[in-house]
Amino acid sequence: MSEGHLSPNRDRRPELLALTEELRPELHRYCARLMGSVIDGEDVVQDTLTRALVALQDMEETPPLRPWLFRIAHNRALDLLRSRAVRMAEPIDAASDIAGSVSPDPVEMLMRQEAVKTAVSRFVELPTLQRSVVILKDVLGESLIEIATLLDLTVDAVKGHLARGRTRLREINAQARPLAEVRPASAAVARYVALFNQRDWDGLRALLADDVRLNQSTYPLRAGAADVGLFFTIYAKIDGVWLAPAWLEGREVIAVFEGRANPKPSYIMWLEWRDDRITFIRDYRYVRYIAADAELAVAPDATRAGDGDTHWR
Template sequence: MNGGKPGVDRDRREGLLALATALRPELHRYCARLMGSVIDGEDVVQDTFARAFVAPDELCAVPQLRPWLFRIAHNRALDLLRSRATRVAEPIEAALEIVDDSKADAVETLMRKEAIETAVSRFAELPVAQRSVIILKDVLDEPLAEIAALLGISVDAVKAHLSRGRARLREINARTDPFPDARIASANVVRYINLFNQRDWDGLRALLAEDVRLQQSMHPPRSGAADVGMFFTIYAKSEGLWLKPAWVEGREVIAVFEHRAAPKPTHFMWLEWREGRISFIRDYRYVGYVADDARLVLASDVRSSGHGTKL
């Protein structure tokens, strides 16, 4: 495959890698809603890239990169959903409910707006087929024929799932409280945030367990206190960053703001603790799109900088 024109193949491969990276936010919008979690959605995206580019030279043989990546991500997400026993069976009668093509454009626009504004976690209440079709059509604006090709079903089946899914999503949105209540931050997280906001990097390194691990999307993982300690050296170069305790999807996280008065965070991180020491850090600094879809609630804790604000 590389015979005669290695430079051309290398340029094409690098171009495809750059294009694939540019597709990450769109892939995440799909995977997060399919999984019902911005965190799980990014795990699927990360796994998709690991699987897709294990042999970069094979990229040159990929006819259409975007549908190829979406198919890998879709199949990986379904594997995870099945393994967690969360997949809901699609009623057979749904195939009889075909969406009316004669509906006005204004109604279609309203449907799309509702889907886009729906919290990521609520999509998990839909059967998987309805979930996939709603996301692809109403969130990503994919043509019906391309949705059918990706899911391996007919266009009429796509229309059926779309009709049933939209109706269910309206019911879900009508009965679901839009935001969870603010919670109180844990002592460990408050300690971490206060040390960070005071720029006490040595104090933060002292919190690391010897076998601590660090994971950042698009970067190789780090392990061990010495290597992970470099994490704070990198953050020390970014002046003005301000941390606040927060919650997302029932998980205590740390919201990272560009400066103390910034209206919304650029990203977030979450920590795991063992006997008062940090054993794991998951940082989303390089994939800010994860925070864009997150329903993040600042913790209410007078000992820290959080004010209970809902973002």
């Protein structure tokens, strides 16, 4: 993948946005596992890109884009983790038997496959440095030297964290509980979904609080009932979209299917409420990579043609 260098033009915002387009899903794969949440991971990605744009204004030249953005994302995620008191200390020792070659042996490949298949939420059970190293090596395929540079560690320290992280991850997966049991939808979300599926756009607009906000990741924040109401005007022009109540990471969300018979949701929405009025809509239509790693459980009372599955990942 291209490292990405920015030209010394004065206004480099469009260039940065273009260069980050292909990096954004990869950044999310890292941040989601580091945070233990696909939703929190996307918040870190958005914050990373915002910070990068601000920093860019004061830079004559930038370092290679990919490691620069990963470093910003990593530091921001650690800040958030520290604020939650999820920090864990661990000793560092060398594990010189960790493979560092471009062509890993079969055992190395099995370890990588296990990491890729591990649910996002389970990574948070690893100490932070172990978590970072395992994600970078086994999920994203970074070299030991690249990881050492990014995390400001020695290669031997990276090997140590990797060996212990892999061992701990196998233990976590062996003891993992099954997917959480699906729960019925709340009355508020059930009403929103029913109005949407009936294409009752005026009914949906009536649910908006005066100070409602809309976040669509790559687009500017919308605020106020009149402006956010245009959200439904846009969806009115899109055929086939079908919603179902769902649960993700303990949050009640909405699974969005692009056809009523589609077997899997394409993306999610997440609403916040106050006194039966919507105060915040997060629509992840433009960052669909989130759904690829989401441990999503659709509410059992959701009526939708399809194969009957209620869990996706």
